[in-house]
Amino acid sequence: MTDKKTEMIRTEGLKKSFLLGGKEKLDVLKGIDETIFKGEAVTIIGPSGGGKSTFLRCLNLLETPDAGHIFVEGVEITDKKINIDLHRQKLGMVFQHFNVFPHMTVRQNITMAPVLLKKKTQKEADAAADDLLKKVGLFSKQDEHPSRLSGGQKQRLAIVRALAMNPDIMLFDEPTSALDPEMVGEVLDVIKSLVRSGMTSVIVTHEMGFAKEMSDRVLFMDDGQILESGTPDELFNHPKNPRTGDFLSKVLY
Amino acid sequence: MTGFFTNIIKILDKYWYVFLVTGVSYTLILAVITVLFGSAIGLVIYFARQSKIRPLSWIAVAFVEVIRGTPMLLQLYVGVFLVPKIIGINVSDFVSVAVALALNSAAYVSEVFRSGIEAVDRGQMEAARTLGLSYGQAMKKVVFPQAVKNILPALGNEFIMIVKDTSLASTFFVGDIMTSYLKVRGNTFLTFECLTIVAVIYFMLTFILSKLLGAAEKRLKAND
Numbered sequence: 001m002t003d004k005k006t007e008m009i010r011t012e013g014l015k016k017s018f019l020l021g022g023k024e025k026l027d028v029l030k031g032i033d034e035t036i037f038k039g040e041a042v043t044i045i046g047p048s049g050g051g052k053s054t055f056l057r058c059l060n061l062l063e064t065p066d067a068g069h070i071f072v073e074g075v076e077i078t079d080k081k082i083n084i085d086l087h088r089q090k091l092g093m094v095f096q097h098f099n100v101f102p103h104m105t106v107r108q109n110i111t112m113a114p115v116l117l118k119k120k121t122q123k124e125a126d127a128a129a130d131d132l133l134k135k136v137g138l139f140s141k142q143d144e145h146p147s148r149l150s151g152g153q154k155q156r157l158a159i160v161r162a163l164a165m166n167p168d169i170m171l172f173d174e175p176t177s178a179l180d181p182e183m184v185g186e187v188l189d190v191i192k193s194l195v196r197s198g199m200t201s202v203i204v205t206h207e208m209g210f211a212k213e214m215s216d217r218v219l220f221m222d223d224g225q226i227l228e229s230g231t232p233d234e235l236f237n238h239p240k241n242p243r244t245g246d247f248l249s250k251v252l253y
Numbered sequence: 254m255t256g257f258f259t260n261i262i263k264i265l266d267k268y269w270y271v272f273l274v275t276g277v278s279y280t281l282i283l284a285v286i287t288v289l290f291g292s293a294i295g296l297v298i299y300f301a302r303q304s305k306i307r308p309l310s311w312i313a314v315a316f317v318e319v320i321r322g323t324p325m326l327l328q329l330y331v332g333v334f335l336v337p338k339i340i341g342i343n344v345s346d347f348v349s350v351a352v353a354l355a356l357n358s359a360a361y362v363s364e365v366f367r368s369g370i371e372a373v374d375r376g377q378m379e380a381a382r383t384l385g386l387s388y389g390q391a392m393k394k395v396v397f398p399q400a401v402k403n404i405l406p407a408l409g410n411e412f413i414m415i416v417k418d419t420s421l422a423s424t425f426f427v428g429d430i431m432t433s434y435l436k437v438r439g440n441t442f443l444t445f446e447c448l449t450i451v452a453v454i455y456f457m458l459t460f461i462l463s464k465l466l467g468a469a470e471k472r473l474k475a476n477d
Contacts (some may be wrong), residue, residue: 062379089385099380103398112394158380167385242287 006038014068030224041195042123043211046221060091066163092162096174152183172203276433277322290355295362320360399475
Protein backbone atom coordinates (compact mmCIF):
# COMPACT_ATOMS: atom_id res chain seq x y z
CA MET A 1 0.00 0.00 0.00
CA THR A 2 2.78 2.38 0.89
CA ASP A 3 3.91 4.67 -1.87
CA LYS A 4 7.43 5.57 -0.85
CA LYS A 5 7.59 8.29 -3.46
CA THR A 6 4.80 10.57 -2.31
CA GLU A 7 5.51 12.46 0.87
CA MET A 8 2.43 13.28 2.92
CA ILE A 9 3.97 14.80 6.04
CA ARG A 10 7.54 15.87 6.63
CA THR A 11 8.89 17.55 9.72
CA GLU A 12 12.28 19.24 10.00
CA GLY A 13 13.86 20.05 13.34
CA LEU A 14 10.52 20.23 15.12
CA LYS A 15 10.89 21.66 18.61
CA LYS A 16 8.33 22.39 21.28
CA SER A 17 8.59 23.26 24.94
CA PHE A 18 6.03 24.12 27.55
CA LEU A 19 6.42 26.69 30.29
CA LEU A 20 6.20 25.15 33.71
CA GLY A 21 5.39 28.35 35.53
CA GLY A 22 8.17 30.75 36.40
CA LYS A 23 11.11 30.45 34.07
CA GLU A 24 11.29 26.69 33.99
CA LYS A 25 10.77 25.08 30.62
CA LEU A 26 9.99 21.52 29.71
CA ASP A 27 11.37 20.47 26.33
CA VAL A 28 8.73 18.12 24.96
CA LEU A 29 10.03 17.83 21.41
CA LYS A 30 13.76 18.16 20.83
CA GLY A 31 14.08 18.44 17.10
CA ILE A 32 12.10 15.85 15.17
CA ASP A 33 12.88 14.96 11.55
CA GLU A 34 10.40 12.52 10.16
CA THR A 35 8.69 11.75 6.87
CA ILE A 36 5.41 9.94 6.45
CA PHE A 37 4.52 8.61 3.01
CA LYS A 38 1.25 8.16 1.22
CA GLY A 39 -0.69 5.10 2.31
CA GLU A 40 1.58 4.47 5.23
CA ALA A 41 0.24 3.44 8.63
CA VAL A 42 2.62 4.71 11.27
CA THR A 43 2.11 3.97 14.94
CA ILE A 44 3.90 5.91 17.61
CA ILE A 45 4.61 4.12 20.87
CA GLY A 46 6.56 5.07 23.94
CA PRO A 47 6.22 5.99 27.60
CA SER A 48 3.88 8.72 28.80
CA GLY A 49 5.39 12.18 28.69
CA GLY A 50 7.70 11.18 25.86
CA GLY A 51 6.17 13.66 23.43
CA LYS A 52 4.01 11.34 21.28
CA SER A 53 0.78 13.31 21.60
CA THR A 54 2.52 16.66 21.32
CA PHE A 55 4.20 15.52 18.10
CA LEU A 56 0.86 14.42 16.68
CA ARG A 57 -0.86 17.65 17.76
CA CYS A 58 1.87 19.68 16.08
CA LEU A 59 1.12 18.02 12.74
CA ASN A 60 -2.12 19.99 12.40
CA LEU A 61 -0.89 22.91 14.49
CA LEU A 62 -3.13 22.27 17.48
CA GLU A 63 0.20 22.96 19.18
CA THR A 64 2.37 25.64 17.63
CA PRO A 65 5.96 24.44 17.34
CA ASP A 66 8.68 26.72 18.75
CA ALA A 67 11.07 25.88 15.93
CA GLY A 68 11.25 23.74 12.83
CA HIS A 69 9.09 23.19 9.79
CA ILE A 70 6.13 20.98 8.94
CA PHE A 71 5.20 20.18 5.35
CA VAL A 72 1.84 18.63 4.52
CA GLU A 73 1.64 17.38 0.95
CA GLY A 74 4.53 19.64 0.05
CA VAL A 75 3.09 22.82 1.56
CA GLU A 76 4.76 24.31 4.60
CA ILE A 77 1.97 24.74 7.15
CA THR A 78 4.33 26.34 9.67
CA ASP A 79 4.52 29.27 7.23
CA LYS A 80 2.71 32.15 8.96
CA LYS A 81 1.02 33.23 5.73
CA ILE A 82 -0.82 29.97 5.21
CA ASN A 83 -4.54 29.58 5.90
CA ILE A 84 -4.31 26.74 8.39
CA ASP A 85 -8.07 26.15 8.38
CA LEU A 86 -7.90 24.99 4.75
CA HIS A 87 -4.99 22.65 5.45
CA ARG A 88 -6.60 21.19 8.54
CA GLN A 89 -9.38 19.89 6.28
CA LYS A 90 -6.81 17.45 4.84
CA LEU A 91 -5.85 16.17 8.28
CA GLY A 92 -8.61 14.31 10.09
CA MET A 93 -8.08 13.90 13.79
CA VAL A 94 -9.48 11.53 16.39
CA PHE A 95 -9.03 12.31 20.08
CA GLN A 96 -8.67 10.20 23.18
CA HIS A 97 -11.82 11.73 24.67
CA PHE A 98 -13.87 11.58 21.44
CA ASN A 99 -14.90 15.25 21.57
CA VAL A 100 -18.11 14.55 19.69
CA PHE A 101 -20.49 17.50 19.70
CA PRO A 102 -23.09 16.79 22.42
CA HIS A 103 -25.62 19.39 21.21
CA MET A 104 -25.94 17.83 17.77
CA THR A 105 -27.45 14.55 16.65
CA VAL A 106 -25.18 11.81 15.36
CA ARG A 107 -26.01 12.79 11.79
CA GLN A 108 -25.45 16.51 12.42
CA ASN A 109 -22.06 15.71 13.95
CA ILE A 110 -21.04 14.29 10.59
CA THR A 111 -22.66 16.75 8.19
CA MET A 112 -22.06 20.07 9.97
CA ALA A 113 -18.47 20.72 8.92
CA PRO A 114 -18.62 19.61 5.25
CA VAL A 115 -21.74 21.71 4.65
CA LEU A 116 -20.55 24.75 6.61
CA LEU A 117 -17.20 24.72 4.84
CA LYS A 118 -18.89 24.20 1.47
CA LYS A 119 -17.14 20.93 0.73
CA LYS A 120 -20.50 19.30 0.15
CA THR A 121 -24.12 20.30 -0.32
CA GLN A 122 -26.52 19.21 2.43
CA LYS A 123 -27.72 16.44 0.11
CA GLU A 124 -24.23 15.16 -0.64
CA ALA A 125 -23.27 15.36 3.01
CA ASP A 126 -26.37 13.41 4.01
CA ALA A 127 -25.68 10.72 1.44
CA ALA A 128 -22.07 10.46 2.65
CA ALA A 129 -23.30 10.31 6.25
CA ASP A 130 -25.61 7.40 5.34
CA ASP A 131 -22.67 5.43 3.94
CA LEU A 132 -20.33 6.26 6.80
CA LEU A 133 -22.92 5.48 9.49
CA LYS A 134 -23.73 2.13 7.88
CA LYS A 135 -20.04 1.30 7.65
CA VAL A 136 -19.51 1.76 11.40
CA GLY A 137 -22.88 0.34 12.46
CA LEU A 138 -24.40 3.58 13.74
CA PHE A 139 -27.07 4.09 11.11
CA SER A 140 -29.89 3.27 13.52
CA LYS A 141 -28.51 5.89 15.94
CA GLN A 142 -28.44 8.74 13.44
CA ASP A 143 -31.05 10.88 15.21
CA GLU A 144 -29.79 10.28 18.72
CA HIS A 145 -27.64 12.72 20.63
CA PRO A 146 -24.18 11.45 21.64
CA SER A 147 -25.20 11.23 25.31
CA ARG A 148 -27.12 8.10 24.31
CA LEU A 149 -24.03 6.42 22.85
CA SER A 150 -21.47 4.19 24.52
CA GLY A 151 -17.81 5.18 24.53
CA GLY A 152 -17.05 2.90 21.63
CA GLN A 153 -19.95 4.28 19.62
CA LYS A 154 -18.83 7.85 20.35
CA GLN A 155 -15.35 7.09 19.10
CA ARG A 156 -16.68 5.44 15.93
CA LEU A 157 -18.79 8.55 15.41
CA ALA A 158 -15.71 10.75 15.92
CA ILE A 159 -13.86 8.73 13.27
CA VAL A 160 -16.57 9.07 10.63
CA ARG A 161 -17.04 12.74 11.52
CA ALA A 162 -13.40 13.26 10.54
CA LEU A 163 -13.78 11.07 7.42
CA ALA A 164 -16.74 13.12 6.22
CA MET A 165 -14.30 15.90 5.33
CA ASN A 166 -12.53 13.46 2.95
CA PRO A 167 -9.13 13.96 4.58
CA ASP A 168 -5.92 12.70 2.99
CA ILE A 169 -4.37 11.84 6.33
CA MET A 170 -5.84 10.63 9.63
CA LEU A 171 -4.26 11.39 12.97
CA PHE A 172 -5.27 9.26 15.97
CA ASP A 173 -4.36 10.44 19.45
CA GLU A 174 -4.68 7.39 21.73
CA PRO A 175 -8.10 6.55 20.27
CA THR A 176 -8.78 3.63 22.61
CA SER A 177 -7.21 4.83 25.86
CA ALA A 178 -10.44 6.21 27.32
CA LEU A 179 -12.56 3.21 26.39
CA ASP A 180 -13.82 0.37 28.53
CA PRO A 181 -11.86 -2.77 27.61
CA GLU A 182 -14.79 -4.47 25.89
CA MET A 183 -15.13 -1.54 23.47
CA VAL A 184 -11.52 -1.32 22.36
CA GLY A 185 -12.00 -4.01 19.72
CA GLU A 186 -14.87 -2.34 17.87
CA VAL A 187 -12.92 0.92 17.53
CA LEU A 188 -9.71 -0.80 16.48
CA ASP A 189 -11.67 -2.71 13.82
CA VAL A 190 -12.81 0.57 12.27
CA ILE A 191 -9.25 1.92 12.27
CA LYS A 192 -7.97 -1.35 10.81
CA SER A 193 -10.36 -1.26 7.89
CA LEU A 194 -9.40 2.36 7.29
CA VAL A 195 -5.71 1.49 7.26
CA ARG A 196 -6.37 -1.43 4.91
CA SER A 197 -8.19 0.89 2.55
CA GLY A 198 -4.92 2.77 2.15
CA MET A 199 -5.56 5.82 4.31
CA THR A 200 -2.35 7.48 5.43
CA SER A 201 -2.57 7.17 9.22
CA VAL A 202 -0.51 8.30 12.16
CA ILE A 203 -1.61 6.57 15.34
CA VAL A 204 -0.41 7.24 18.86
CA THR A 205 -1.32 4.14 20.80
CA HIS A 206 -0.69 1.94 23.79
CA GLU A 207 -2.22 -1.08 22.01
CA MET A 208 0.92 -3.01 21.21
CA GLY A 209 -0.96 -5.83 19.51
CA PHE A 210 -2.54 -3.35 17.15
CA ALA A 211 0.80 -1.64 16.47
CA LYS A 212 2.39 -4.99 15.66
CA GLU A 213 -0.38 -6.15 13.40
CA MET A 214 -1.35 -3.05 11.50
CA SER A 215 1.60 -0.70 11.15
CA ASP A 216 3.89 -0.37 8.20
CA ARG A 217 6.26 1.37 10.52
CA VAL A 218 6.53 1.88 14.26
CA LEU A 219 8.18 4.89 15.87
CA PHE A 220 9.44 4.66 19.42
CA MET A 221 9.41 8.05 21.10
CA ASP A 222 10.86 9.01 24.43
CA ASP A 223 12.37 12.13 25.93
CA GLY A 224 11.19 14.31 23.05
CA GLN A 225 12.92 12.31 20.34
CA ILE A 226 12.22 9.48 17.95
CA LEU A 227 14.67 6.97 19.32
CA GLU A 228 13.88 4.17 16.92
CA SER A 229 11.92 3.67 13.74
CA GLY A 230 11.32 0.45 11.87
CA THR A 231 8.93 -2.27 10.79
CA PRO A 232 6.95 -3.92 13.57
CA ASP A 233 9.21 -6.97 13.29
CA GLU A 234 12.38 -4.88 13.63
CA LEU A 235 11.09 -2.87 16.54
CA PHE A 236 9.25 -5.50 18.54
CA ASN A 237 11.50 -8.49 17.91
CA HIS A 238 14.92 -6.92 17.42
CA PRO A 239 14.95 -3.53 19.10
CA LYS A 240 18.30 -1.79 18.58
CA ASN A 241 17.93 0.96 21.17
CA PRO A 242 18.15 -0.33 24.76
CA ARG A 243 15.39 2.14 25.79
CA THR A 244 13.04 0.54 23.25
CA GLY A 245 13.79 -2.91 24.64
CA ASP A 246 13.32 -1.66 28.15
CA PHE A 247 9.95 -0.08 27.34
CA LEU A 248 8.72 -3.14 25.46
CA SER A 249 9.72 -5.46 28.28
CA LYS A 250 7.52 -3.40 30.57
CA VAL A 251 4.43 -3.31 28.36
CA LEU A 252 4.60 -6.77 26.77
CA TYR A 253 4.05 -9.70 29.05
CA MET B 254 -56.29 44.91 60.17
CA THR B 255 -59.45 45.25 58.12
CA GLY B 256 -58.59 48.92 57.77
CA PHE B 257 -55.28 47.91 56.18
CA PHE B 258 -56.93 45.83 53.46
CA THR B 259 -59.70 48.34 52.86
CA ASN B 260 -57.05 50.99 52.43
CA ILE B 261 -55.20 48.84 49.90
CA ILE B 262 -58.40 48.34 47.93
CA LYS B 263 -59.13 52.04 48.07
CA ILE B 264 -55.61 52.91 46.89
CA LEU B 265 -55.76 50.42 44.07
CA ASP B 266 -59.18 51.69 43.07
CA LYS B 267 -57.88 55.20 42.72
CA TYR B 268 -54.23 54.66 41.70
CA TRP B 269 -54.20 51.28 39.89
CA TYR B 270 -53.15 53.01 36.73
CA VAL B 271 -50.09 54.60 38.34
CA PHE B 272 -48.92 51.28 39.79
CA LEU B 273 -49.96 48.70 37.25
CA VAL B 274 -49.67 50.60 33.98
CA THR B 275 -47.20 53.46 34.41
CA GLY B 276 -45.03 51.78 37.05
CA VAL B 277 -44.97 48.29 35.60
CA SER B 278 -44.43 49.45 32.04
CA TYR B 279 -41.54 51.77 32.96
CA THR B 280 -39.95 49.06 35.07
CA LEU B 281 -40.32 46.48 32.31
CA ILE B 282 -39.05 48.88 29.63
CA LEU B 283 -36.02 49.71 31.76
CA ALA B 284 -35.40 46.03 32.49
CA VAL B 285 -35.72 44.99 28.85
CA ILE B 286 -33.41 47.78 27.66
CA THR B 287 -30.93 46.86 30.36
CA VAL B 288 -31.06 43.17 29.54
CA LEU B 289 -30.71 43.63 25.76
CA PHE B 290 -27.97 46.24 25.81
CA GLY B 291 -26.35 44.70 28.87
CA SER B 292 -26.06 41.33 27.12
CA ALA B 293 -24.84 42.83 23.86
CA ILE B 294 -22.26 45.05 25.54
CA GLY B 295 -21.40 42.18 27.90
CA LEU B 296 -20.54 40.00 24.91
CA VAL B 297 -18.35 42.76 23.48
CA ILE B 298 -16.58 43.09 26.83
CA TYR B 299 -16.07 39.33 26.95
CA PHE B 300 -14.38 39.35 23.54
CA ALA B 301 -12.36 42.46 24.43
CA ARG B 302 -11.15 40.66 27.53
CA GLN B 303 -10.14 37.59 25.50
CA SER B 304 -8.51 39.77 22.85
CA LYS B 305 -4.84 39.35 22.00
CA ILE B 306 -4.58 43.14 21.81
CA ARG B 307 -3.40 43.74 25.35
CA PRO B 308 -4.67 47.33 25.95
CA LEU B 309 -8.15 46.23 24.84
CA SER B 310 -8.20 43.40 27.34
CA TRP B 311 -6.86 45.68 30.08
CA ILE B 312 -9.64 48.19 29.46
CA ALA B 313 -12.23 45.41 29.65
CA VAL B 314 -10.81 44.05 32.89
CA ALA B 315 -10.62 47.55 34.42
CA PHE B 316 -14.21 48.30 33.40
CA VAL B 317 -15.51 45.11 35.01
CA GLU B 318 -13.53 45.71 38.20
CA VAL B 319 -14.67 49.34 38.56
CA ILE B 320 -18.33 48.49 37.98
CA ARG B 321 -18.21 45.58 40.40
CA GLY B 322 -16.32 47.60 42.96
CA THR B 323 -18.63 50.60 43.19
CA PRO B 324 -22.27 50.81 44.34
CA MET B 325 -24.94 50.83 41.67
CA LEU B 326 -26.62 53.91 43.15
CA LEU B 327 -23.36 55.81 42.74
CA GLN B 328 -23.17 54.67 39.11
CA LEU B 329 -26.68 56.00 38.55
CA TYR B 330 -25.66 59.38 39.99
CA VAL B 331 -22.66 59.45 37.70
CA GLY B 332 -24.92 58.58 34.79
CA VAL B 333 -27.45 61.27 35.56
CA PHE B 334 -25.27 64.16 36.73
CA LEU B 335 -21.81 63.66 35.31
CA VAL B 336 -22.25 62.04 31.90
CA PRO B 337 -24.44 64.80 30.36
CA LYS B 338 -21.85 67.37 31.52
CA ILE B 339 -18.98 65.39 30.06
CA ILE B 340 -20.56 64.72 26.67
CA GLY B 341 -22.25 68.13 26.65
CA ILE B 342 -25.64 66.86 25.52
CA ASN B 343 -28.73 67.12 27.67
CA VAL B 344 -30.40 63.75 27.82
CA SER B 345 -33.39 62.83 29.90
CA ASP B 346 -32.87 61.17 33.27
CA PHE B 347 -34.57 58.10 31.91
CA VAL B 348 -31.93 57.69 29.19
CA SER B 349 -29.09 58.36 31.64
CA VAL B 350 -30.46 55.80 34.06
CA ALA B 351 -30.97 53.24 31.29
CA VAL B 352 -27.39 53.70 30.07
CA ALA B 353 -26.01 53.35 33.59
CA LEU B 354 -28.09 50.23 34.26
CA ALA B 355 -27.05 48.66 30.94
CA LEU B 356 -23.35 49.31 31.55
CA ASN B 357 -23.62 47.95 35.07
CA SER B 358 -25.33 44.80 33.90
CA ALA B 359 -22.85 44.42 31.00
CA ALA B 360 -19.99 44.05 33.47
CA TYR B 361 -21.74 41.24 35.33
CA VAL B 362 -23.04 39.58 32.17
CA SER B 363 -19.56 39.52 30.63
CA GLU B 364 -18.41 37.48 33.62
CA VAL B 365 -21.39 35.17 33.22
CA PHE B 366 -20.43 34.65 29.57
CA ARG B 367 -16.82 34.05 30.50
CA SER B 368 -17.58 31.38 33.06
CA GLY B 369 -20.12 29.72 30.76
CA ILE B 370 -17.80 29.63 27.75
CA GLU B 371 -14.79 28.52 29.75
CA ALA B 372 -16.83 25.66 31.17
CA VAL B 373 -17.16 24.12 27.68
CA ASP B 374 -14.53 21.41 27.33
CA ARG B 375 -11.43 22.59 25.45
CA GLY B 376 -11.62 19.48 23.30
CA GLN B 377 -14.79 20.78 21.67
CA MET B 378 -12.96 23.77 20.21
CA GLU B 379 -10.05 21.55 19.18
CA ALA B 380 -12.32 19.05 17.45
CA ALA B 381 -14.08 21.83 15.55
CA ARG B 382 -10.79 23.42 14.52
CA THR B 383 -9.35 20.11 13.27
CA LEU B 384 -12.36 19.76 10.99
CA GLY B 385 -11.28 23.03 9.40
CA LEU B 386 -13.61 25.48 11.12
CA SER B 387 -12.22 28.94 11.86
CA TYR B 388 -12.17 30.23 15.44
CA GLY B 389 -15.35 32.23 14.78
CA GLN B 390 -17.18 29.34 13.14
CA ALA B 391 -16.18 26.99 15.96
CA MET B 392 -17.40 29.49 18.55
CA LYS B 393 -20.72 29.97 16.79
CA LYS B 394 -21.50 26.37 15.86
CA VAL B 395 -19.89 24.39 18.67
CA VAL B 396 -18.92 26.41 21.75
CA PHE B 397 -21.75 28.96 22.10
CA PRO B 398 -24.64 26.51 21.75
CA GLN B 399 -23.13 24.49 24.59
CA ALA B 400 -22.21 27.54 26.64
CA VAL B 401 -25.83 28.75 26.55
CA LYS B 402 -26.79 25.84 28.79
CA ASN B 403 -24.17 26.92 31.32
CA ILE B 404 -24.99 30.59 30.95
CA LEU B 405 -28.78 30.57 31.04
CA PRO B 406 -29.35 29.90 34.76
CA ALA B 407 -26.87 32.60 35.80
CA LEU B 408 -28.16 34.98 33.15
CA GLY B 409 -31.72 34.39 34.37
CA ASN B 410 -30.58 35.29 37.86
CA GLU B 411 -29.03 38.46 36.47
CA PHE B 412 -32.29 39.37 34.68
CA ILE B 413 -34.26 39.00 37.89
CA MET B 414 -31.69 41.12 39.71
CA ILE B 415 -32.10 43.78 37.03
CA VAL B 416 -35.87 43.93 37.45
CA LYS B 417 -35.34 44.61 41.15
CA ASP B 418 -32.38 46.94 40.59
CA THR B 419 -34.49 49.21 38.39
CA SER B 420 -36.13 50.31 41.65
CA LEU B 421 -33.02 52.41 42.28
CA ALA B 422 -34.05 54.46 39.26
CA SER B 423 -36.84 55.92 41.40
CA THR B 424 -34.15 58.10 42.99
CA PHE B 425 -34.53 60.14 39.82
CA PHE B 426 -38.31 59.82 39.52
CA VAL B 427 -38.19 58.12 36.11
CA GLY B 428 -41.62 56.52 36.43
CA ASP B 429 -40.87 52.94 37.49
CA ILE B 430 -42.88 51.01 40.11
CA MET B 431 -40.93 52.53 43.00
CA THR B 432 -41.58 56.01 41.59
CA SER B 433 -45.29 55.14 41.63
CA TYR B 434 -44.89 54.25 45.27
CA LEU B 435 -43.27 57.60 46.07
CA LYS B 436 -46.03 59.48 44.25
CA VAL B 437 -48.97 57.62 45.76
CA ARG B 438 -47.55 57.68 49.25
CA GLY B 439 -47.08 61.45 48.86
CA ASN B 440 -50.77 61.78 48.09
CA THR B 441 -52.22 59.29 50.59
CA PHE B 442 -49.63 59.12 53.41
CA LEU B 443 -50.39 55.38 53.63
CA THR B 444 -46.82 54.06 53.68
CA PHE B 445 -47.35 50.39 54.60
CA GLU B 446 -50.27 49.88 52.26
CA CYS B 447 -48.32 51.36 49.34
CA LEU B 448 -45.21 49.32 50.20
CA THR B 449 -47.29 46.14 50.31
CA ILE B 450 -48.74 46.81 46.88
CA VAL B 451 -45.27 47.48 45.44
CA ALA B 452 -43.81 44.37 47.06
CA VAL B 453 -46.53 42.18 45.60
CA ILE B 454 -46.04 43.67 42.12
CA TYR B 455 -42.25 43.11 42.21
CA PHE B 456 -42.70 39.60 43.49
CA MET B 457 -45.21 38.74 40.77
CA LEU B 458 -42.92 40.09 38.06
CA THR B 459 -39.84 38.21 39.22
CA PHE B 460 -41.82 35.06 39.99
CA ILE B 461 -43.27 34.93 36.48
CA LEU B 462 -39.84 35.65 35.01
CA SER B 463 -38.19 32.90 37.01
CA LYS B 464 -40.87 30.40 35.96
CA LEU B 465 -40.41 31.35 32.29
CA LEU B 466 -36.65 30.95 32.57
CA GLY B 467 -37.10 27.62 34.32
CA ALA B 468 -39.21 26.41 31.41
CA ALA B 469 -36.60 27.60 28.89
CA GLU B 470 -33.86 25.78 30.78
CA LYS B 471 -35.89 22.60 30.83
CA ARG B 472 -36.33 22.74 27.06
CA LEU B 473 -32.60 23.16 26.53
CA LYS B 474 -31.83 20.28 28.87
CA ALA B 475 -34.19 17.99 26.97
CA ASN B 476 -31.46 17.49 24.38
CA ASP B 477 -28.83 16.22 26.78
